[in-house]
Amino acid sequence: MAQFPKNVMVIGGGVAGLATALTLSDLGIRVDLVEKSDFLGGHAIRFACKATDECVKCGACMVEEKLGQAVADPSIRLLTGCRIENIERNGRFKADLTRRPAYIDADKCTACGLCYRDCPEGAVHRGYSASTRPFYAVDVAHCLQFKDQSCRRCIEVCPEDAISLSGEPQKLTCEADAVVVATGFDAFRPVSKPYGYGRFKNVVTSLEMEDILRENGAPVRPTDGEPARKMAFIQCVGSRDASLGHLWCSRICCGTSMRMARMLKHREPELEVTFFYIDIQTFGRDFDSVHRRIQEEMRLVRAIPGDIYENEDGGLKVVHQDVDSGESVKEDFDLVVLSVGLTPAEGTQEVAGLLQLRTADWENPFGEAVVPEGVFLAGAVAGPMGIADSVADAGRAALEVRGYLDGKPGGK
Amino acid sequence: MTRETIIFGQGFCADEIRRRLDAFGCPVATAIAHRNTQGSGQKAPEPEAQVYFVYDRLLACSGSSGDLTLLASVEGKIVQRKAAAVILTGEGDREPDFAAYGLSGGGAVMSLGELRSLSDSAEKMAAKLKGVKRVAFLTGVAREKVPAVCEEVMRMAMRLQSENGMQTFIYTRNLKVAGWGLEALYRETRMAGVVYIKLSQPMPEITIEDGRPVITCQDDISHETFRLRPDLTVVDETLMPPAGLDELAAVFQIQRDEQGFAQSDNVHRLTVATNRHGILAAGPVRSALVAGRHDQRLDAANAAAAVLGEVLGKKVVAEDAAEIDTGQCVRCLTCYRLCPYRAVVLRDEQPVVDPLVCERCGICAAECPALAIRLPGFERSSIGDDIAQGRSADPQAEAPFIVAFCCGRSAAPAARLASMMGRRLPARLKIIEVPCAGSVSREFILEAFTRGADGVMVLTCHTGNCHSEKGNRHARSRAAEIRSLLPLVGIDKERLTTATLASNMGAEFARLVDSFSAELEKRATRTGSAVGSETA
């Protein structure tokens, strides 16, 4: 048997990367978890809990739990804010990383939030989880100090002296016996769809809606901060769309948007919700009964709208085909949520070349992936999947890594 | 201690688990109920390199992950078998939805399962389907289905359409394409000529003409009435837990979901975990949602990873388990009944806690009528001292003093998040973090009032989210009971409240404690009693 502990580099600190790291640790393997952004948890750490008077199994809290466990696990080294510059392969893997300086000192920061409140450019970002340390981070791309050295507001306002806007990037090397790629997905940016996204403020994506809910607990309209009374959800935006060449169902958007709508209706029974959809996908074990309730609680329209216009007051006119007459009708809504799908991540491309990796074609996930020996995929990098599936896939990947390190490829 | 894993159930997932564990040299035994080998259904042990555990009746299973002991009767004798882990798996049962469509099988009506078994042999299929030109599939019309069933329907239709030269029609409400490659498969079937008819309400009208069903309905997409008299109507199936699961679940004392699958509908039971350490559930036996091959493979790998982690022995639980004071215990077995992890075991009729299994939810300690159980670190007196300290620590005596019992998995991280998000929390808020709200006993709540709380909150996770299955509900019902009794001792019942939160609900936590605080202040002014003054 091979000598343990071995070291594995996991690229991507979303729920799949976290779960892979945790299972690897259970299997006696040390992990370097390399994340490019300032925060761990990936997309899913941003999600709002969708419970009504009971848990609806959206899985958001499981991401929080995995993050907490990973932070507490001494066999996992967490490397946020890292760019992978190069990966050399010589039996083992040797990766050169550049780590952004920690502009906010985790040990000093007490999460008082003054920097976040006072930054004139909104360049101080905030984490989503109580396990995030530090809870705030400076986005150099928007920071005036980095632009023209014209602002030191956050440094001045910080009572703990925890901020410094200088420092050299750190060079690190990661030596690993295997690499797991868990770079996830990118949410579809619906600028090419005829829904006025980016121009009409009250047209938001489901991902942006998560942020709105985390902040306000209610579906407030970006234009006036008032809670919406008549909402529309448009499903399959960026999924099941031949015109985009996206011949996949993103698998999570029916569940996530319907759970969201049910939660909102539970909090505000007067809220009117309309769903525009193609087919409603099964989510949860009790879907048959949930589906029946959904049919009572909201209006389901089997049609994908063709257009959206903006009214003067920021309200929206949605043009769709009437189900009964088959004619085109215009209908007013005050907030439209585009249920955006999952697409292959740019971040994956950044490392694919370094690893001679070709990920699967999402239309044909059983097709073309070329994954070199010692490299493994985990989570949504391989195709659209939800949190529970990402965790299951992570468990599989971790087992296969251990099999590889043991010289027991039968584990695959 | 043995390293052997015992697998209950057969089929694709079981084979995959065996293959994975074999690769790591982990010994596996396949359990076979002896009586099953005489009937028709299950396969008898084959003389290959496999190890079997043949039993007549399974009686009990004690211990935990890494060290389980199974008791079974074998040919009239009671035998013991040790196992590192037990994995429940198997194919699950499939029930054709005939009745839901007012149809019965036979003749021109067939279940998806019958067609599937025919498809094993091209000759059998050709013989049986001779003369059939038009085939209608009914899937997910009467009942919503999972993608695995839809995939089978699409594959069958595709095959009949392109290999057997038939015209196929798929009737459905919501085409289930949320699986690997299914949208692409759907497009492929359409290209091959499969016709889809999508329905909303109501049910299509199905009548019988000359022994053959006639289906009349309105298509959602074309808005036209569509009448078809197919030569063959194929009705899909609903996936059910396997028939033998009742017995296994009872012996292994695992929680099941509403449909009876071998895992409760609880987000904490990620992938193959059940409420019992070392008892795993993999494949369609745990949920209809993992009936597809891809998902079964993932389950098998996760089961193998769990076993391997156990065998490698990484996890050592060092935290203090609940303790039963045998002198005080009246052997009512409340703890034995209520422990969600089956950590309370009987030794010579005396309940004791197995420290390796205990998850420190404290449900037993809170429910024990003899107060014989102690959860170290969470005794009434230490909680009381903690509260007293919190009360005196804060000099700002104007604001109401609030004690919030917070579940460590939900409300407590939400509280931390709230302060990290810069939300202003009430000035005198004492948070008592407990491992599970299930440990918040009636005594704790009363202690908080005794130690001077103006208001007490019991904050749990949402119903259906509790890692300890019902710890949250126990806590809330205790609080409800105390609330109804408070007026008897002269305490306004509004001073005790309960609410549910998730770990990511920082904003909601802040709002909740804020409005409780405001309510307390309002009531205090109304009744004229000064908030923050000594209360008993």
Ligand SMILES: Cc1cc2nc3c(=O)[nH]c(=O)nc-3n(C[C@H](O)[C@H](O)[C@H](O)COP(=O)(O)OP(=O)(O)OC[C@H]3O[C@@H](n4cnc5c(N)ncnc54)[C@H](O)[C@@H]3O)c2cc1C
């Ligand atoms: C709007 C929306 C709502 C959703 N709601 C739900 C829901 O309710 N329930 C559910 O189960 N699922 C939901 N999902 C799906 C869920 O987001 C995914 O299942 C999950 O995020 C997948 O995790 P992941 O770790 O594979 O990917 P990600 O969450 O995308 O994480 C990938 C991580 O890798 C990092 N990374 C990428 N490239 C690199 C690189 N080159 N170097 C270093 N790091 C890199 C990224 O910064 C990121 O942190 C939703 C998705 C969307 C878009």
Ligand code: SF4
């Ligand atoms: S899950 Fe629903 S919304 Fe998302 S792509 Fe699939 S069908 Fe469309």
Ligand code: SF4
């Ligand atoms: S504390 Fe919970 S897990 Fe431990 S023995 Fe008591 S009921 Fe069981």
